[in-house]
Amino acid sequence: MNVKNNKRRKESQEKIERTFIELLQTHEIKNITVSDLIKITGLNRSTFYANYIDIFELADKTRKKLENEFSDLFADYDYFNERSGALKMFTHIKENQIFYKTYFKLCYDDKHLVSIYDAERAKKEHIDTNLKYHIEFFRNGLNAIIKLWLADGCKETPEEMANILKQEYRGR
Numbered sequence: 001m002n003v004k005n006n007k008r009r010k011e012s013q014e015k016i017e018r019t020f021i022e023l024l025q026t027h028e029i030k031n032i033t034v035s036d037l038i039k040i041t042g043l044n045r046s047t048f049y050a051n052y053i054d055i056f057e058l059a060d061k062t063r064k065k066l067e068n069e070f071s072d073l074f075a076d077y078d079y080f081n082e083r084s085g086a087l088k089m090f091t092h093i094k095e096n097q098i099f100y101k102t103y104f105k106l107c108y109d110d111k112h113l114v115s116i117y118d119a120e121r122a123k124k125e126h127i128d129t130n131l132k133y134h135i136e137f138f139r140n141g142l143n144a145i146i147k148l149w150l151a152d153g154c155k156e157t158p159e160e161m162a163n164i165l166k167q168e169y170r171g172r
Helices: 003-024 034-041 045-051 055-074 084-095 097-106 119-124 131-151 158-170
Strands: none
Touching: 003 034, 003 045, 003 055, 003 097, 034 045, 055 097, 084 097, 084 131, 084 158, 097 131, 131 158
C-alpha cells in the first residue's frame, strides 16, 4: 500500500467534506453540484468520483461521520443525571453550531442525532405504560427544541436551555 497516496486521498476527502459542509450553510443539498465542489476545492472531477458515487453518497458519508463524532463525544455522558448532563449537551451544541446545523440539514429521514433517553429514569418517574411512545415523543421534542434554538442563533444560554428541557421533561 502506498502511504503517500493514502494520505493524499484522505486529504482530498477531507477537503471535499469541508467544502460540502461550507456549501450546506448557504445552499440546499439539491442545489450543490460536483462542479461546485471541484471548482472550490481545486480538485479534479475524477478525484471526487474516486471517493463518492454522487453528492448524495457524500451527504450520507458526511452524516455518518457526524453521527460517529457525536456518539464519541457523548458516549459517557448521563444527560439526565440532574441538570449537568443537559447543560453539557447544550453547551456543546452552542459551541459547535455549524456541526449541528449541518447534521440536521443532512438528516432527511426519521433518524435523530440527538436520540438520548434514560429509560431507567422514566421508570422511576412512573412512565412505564406506553414507554416506547413516550421515548419517541421525547426524542422528537428534544430534536425540535434543538433545531429551533439553532435556527434562532442559540440566543438563549445553555443554562436556560437546560432549564427549559428540565421544565418540559418534568413538568412545571
